[in-house]
Amino acid sequence: MPSEIAARLIPWYAREQRDLPWRAPGFGAWGVLVSEFMLQQTPVNRVIPLLEAWLERWPTPTALAADAPAEAVRQWANLGYPRRALWLHRAAVEIRDRHDGVVPRDVDALLALTGIGDYTARAVATFAYGDRHPVVDTNTRRVIARAVHGRAQPGPPHRRDLDDMEALLPEGDDAAAIVNAAAMELGAVVCVARTPRCDVCPLLDICAWVSEGRPETPDLRRRQAKYEGSxxxxxxxxxxxxxxxxxxxxxxxxxxxxxxxxxxxxxxxxxxxxxxxxxxxxxxxxx
DNA sequence: AAACCGTGGCC
DNA sequence: TGGCCAAGGTT
Structure with missing residues (x-):
């Protein structure tokens, strides 16, 4: 029995999804993997040009693994968190050495790669290979916090976030992948952190937070350390x-x-x- | 498990 | 202006 939330998200996503490179048919598991590394804590608009340059230079994990890590760090340019460039290079070497140069499909195999955690592993298995997993990022956690739990903001990340998302997924693999992507998309463009656009939200009349009058809830998130002078x-x-x-x-x-x-x-x-x-x-x- | 890890845009 | 925020992961 598909959740009411999924039933609302699916047609909304079909209508409103952004045209992003990694959503193109046949973009490939390597492209999806690289995009997910770059998207870790980095806005979509800054990723797109660097992603395209990266994949043009290194169209496969084996191609990247053949170059020195220095090249990866340099190509990373000013994307931020340069350890991700190093980890992506290491993951490429691991894919070449342990998986014959093919990005693995199995979540545990993905989790064993350097720089891949709960989110990225399931994102690759789901969006690149079409398998059925809960995929939970910061956008999804915010949508669930509001629509399901009636809170203004999510708490700190927790493993039960995966269970919350699992409860929203339809049975079929394809539909489940769409609902995962749609929850992320809703959090990215409508159910945003500061000023949510509830007037255009497909979940408006079933949102727990809205039905409770959009209460302020204690913000349990940890504050980011100051960068200047750090x-x-x-x-x-x-x-x-x-x-x-x-x-x-x-x-x-x-x-x-x-x-x-x-x-x-x-x-x-x-x-x-x-x-x-x-x-x-x-x-x-x-x- | 709390702290650490870049960079830039936005209001 | 300065704090908030961004498709997280590692130690």
Whole structure:
């Protein structure tokens, strides 16, 4: 018995879905996988141009695995969270070595790849291969928090989020994939975080939050740390310098950074992550 | 399991 | 202006 929510989402999605590259028929599991890496905590509009350049350069996992990690980190450009570039390269090597160069379909096999967690594994299995799994991202969690639980905002991510989504899925694989995508889409364009567009929401008259008068609920989400002046900002500056220069003497890397200790901390943590390497007193991207 | 990890746009 | 937010994952 399909949920009422699914029954509303399916026709709405057929009508309103955005035309995004990874939704094109035949986009392929590798394309979907790369898109999901890039979309982790990064807005759609910033991903699209970089995704297309990436897939043009590396049309298969094996092609990426044949290049040095440095190339992946450089191609990642300013997408942010550059560890994702390194992890995507590692995943490509793992796919080549453990799966004959074919992106796995099995959720547990996907979860075993570097940089892939609960969301990305199920997104690939569902959207690239059409299998039936609950796919839960931040948009879906917000839609469920409001429409099902009557809360203004979701709590911190939890494993029971998967059960909440499972309860909304129709039986058939294809319909289940559509409902997963539709819940994400609704959260992305209608049931947005700050000012939800309830006037155009297909769930308006069955939404628990709306029916309870849109109560304010305690916001249990953790606040994001300030970026200005942070170690992350220093790491970003170091990496940008090395992306642009290839290799630099260690003292020359952001040599004018105001906080000397912070600069050294950034370099050490980047070395520790494998995002940079040291050789003969110079730093460079990982070969 | 709480903290950490980039970057840019928006109001 | 500055805090919020963005298709998360790892340790």
């Amino acid at each position: 170690d992350r900002q220093a790491r970003g500056a170091v990496l940008r310098a090395l992306r642009e220069s290839g290799s630099l003497p260690q003292q020359a890397v952001i040599g004018d950074w105001p906080d000397r200790l912070q600069r050294d901390r950034a370099i050490l943590s980047l070395l520790d992550d494998g995002l940079i390497e040291a050789e003969d007193g110079a730093l460079h991207l990982p070969r």
